[in-house]
Amino acid sequence: MRVYRTAPTRAFTTFSNALLRDATISWCAVGLLAYLVSLPNGAKASIRKLSDQRKEGRDRIGAALRELEEARYLRRLTRRDRMGQLRTEYEVFDTPYDPEASHPGPAAAPAAGPAAAPVPETAGNPASGDPDHGAPGPLPPGEKTGVKEPPSPAARLLTSLGRSDPRLALGEGEAERLRTLVEEWWAVGASDALIREALTSGLPARVHAPAALVADRLRRKKPAPRPTAPVRPECGVCGAPVPEGASCTRCAPATPAVAGFVAAALRGGASVRQVLRRRR
Known part of the structure; x- marks a missing residue:
């Protein structure tokens, strides 16, 4: 591959190769970060505005913003303005910031020039991918700022x-x-x-x-419920399987005729076993 480069004299932004070659974020996230870093201080951006400028939809833009936030190229801040309305602002970094520091360190400080200030998000919430619905209203009493329920x-x-x-x-x-x-x-x-x-x-x-x-x-594509095995009737006393609607012959009270038949069968079985033992 052969690369031809021009030497811009105005309206350009300098990036580190480490940012462009960071394999932990997608190409979409890299391109979005490059655009955000090129914006002037105080620029306003929203998912709707960003998606209107390119062919990626709002879902892709929201996912790319979450990638940048997880990789520490972007930090979300929630502040209340003079009117008591909550505003979500994003600080954009051309290198991952240090989460332990109270403020960005020298290595992660915003570059001088167009990307030095946070990018306010005035409509919608990029981190959640929600559409733009205007600035959020005041929090209900007792609700904490920035506290979210864990996902299911x-x-x-x-x-x-x-x-x-x-x-x-x-x-x-x-x-x-x-x-x-x-x-x-x-x-x-x-x-x-x-x-x-x-x-x-x-x-x-x-x-x-x-x-x-x-x-x-x-x-x-939801699969059908797994078929359940048919329930076999069992004797409630000994647990032996019995035919449908019948009772267990061993546990149910036997009539005289049935009792005589069972006794005769047992005697016959004993006689057969005795004959077999003699033959051995």
């Missing part, structure tokens, strides 16, 4: 699909809405491996709506 096991299974195949990247909100379909599979005895196989095999080259595809496959 079914939601964790669905969000993990995007790590193995970016085409199935789902937001936390989408996964929670689909968790009942996964629980229906578990109820009929399906394993996690069977669910993953049903959702990831034979995917089209491009998936435009991952949540809709996952929901359709979960409904359409």
